[in-house]
Amino acid sequence: MSISGLLRCINRSVATLEEPSSIFLIDSHVSRRTTAPDSLPLPVEAPSSSKVSKLFNSGGDVIFRSSDNVLFYIQQKYLEANAEGFPLAEHTTKGVDEVVPLTESSNILELLFQFTYPQMPPDLAELEFPELMELAEAAEKYLIHHGRQFCLMRIGAFVTQYPLEIFAFAAEHDHMKLVYEVAPRLVGKPLSEIAYRIPSGLYIPWSLYHDQFISNLGKQAIDHTFSQPDTLNCSNNTNHTNHWRRLVAEWRAKMSNDMSLLVDLDESLHISPEYLGSCCNAFVNWRDRVKKPKRTSSLEHFVKQHRAKRSGRVF
Numbered sequence: 001m002s003i004s005g006l007l008r009c010i011n012r013s014v015a016t017l018e019e020p021s022s023i024f025l026i027d028s029h030v031s032r033r034t035t036a037p038d039s040l041p042l043p044v045e046a047p048s049s050s051k052v053s054k055l056f057n058s059g060g061d062v063i064f065r066s067s068d069n070v071l072f073y074i075q076q077k078y079l080e081a082n083a084e085g086f087p088l089a090e091h092t093t094k095g096v097d098e099v100v101p102l103t104e105s106s107n108i109l110e111l112l113f114q115f116t117y118p119q120m121p122p123d124l125a126e127l128e129f130p131e132l133m134e135l136a137e138a139a140e141k142y143l144i145h146h147g148r149q150f151c152l153m154r155i156g157a158f159v160t161q162y163p164l165e166i167f168a169f170a171a172e173h174d175h176m177k178l179v180y181e182v183a184p185r186l187v188g189k190p191l192s193e194i195a196y197r198i199p200s201g202l203y204i205p206w207s208l209y210h211d212q213f214i215s216n217l218g219k220q221a222i223d224h225t226f227s228q229p230d231t232l233n234c235s236n237n238t239n240h241t242n243h244w245r246r247l248v249a250e251w252r253a254k255m256s257n258d259m260s261l262l263v264d265l266d267e268s269l270h271i272s273p274e275y276l277g278s279c280c281n282a283f284v285n286w287r288d289r290v291k292k293p294k295r296t297s298s299l300e301h302f303v304k305q306h307r308a309k310r311s312g313r314v315f
Contacts, residue, residue, distance in 0.1 A: 085142030
């Protein structure tokens, strides 16, 4: 029986059952075991104008087509072994010229299918962030665990550049270790900037985490801390004193407008070495006190606390 014939039979069978059956499907949204929808993405005949993948151009018993009309000939046994989100072997049979359409581009599928074969995985070191995230989303969608792990390792290199995008991705797919790693870089941002990127299960812990940060390092704390140098001086060097006070005023203004700068005070409170001499000890000691980490609870702490309270356990 061909793939299309099989799927038509499934549709007829589902219609006669009192309870919907659970089968494996491939479409743009479903990648896990799920209830059969009203309309299935039926395989189609391969158009003569289709291009063929450079790496997966022959020898496959299942043919996939990318969103940009490139064909991939994939061996079903490798999908069965390494990709939970694709159909199992018993649900498909060989069908000449029958193609399963996928929503991903050929560039993404060329990398993705390499993670399903018994070979060295593709090198992701040169992959730009947007393409890396497309690949990571595809690996999550089709449950290709080898690819998921490699993408997570590579995503870690972009934490400082794209913290919000990575936080949203990690939270959606329950990669909590990555969520906790990125959280300190976002806690200083207004809740309005991140609220719609937080899954419902994290919203209460994040709100408590954010509230703690604002309480300890909010505007009043900034105003108090950065007003202290007004009484300090550099001994016998008026120019250094004026420079420090001007710089402190700039730091105070910047951090009042963007409290995320408080996350990395080594960078935020940077000053030229010429103003770190012994004559400026009073200012240097003040800066060192400000940079000293405050004792606060992590997002992980609030997540565990929230889960304990919901389950009635003492935390």
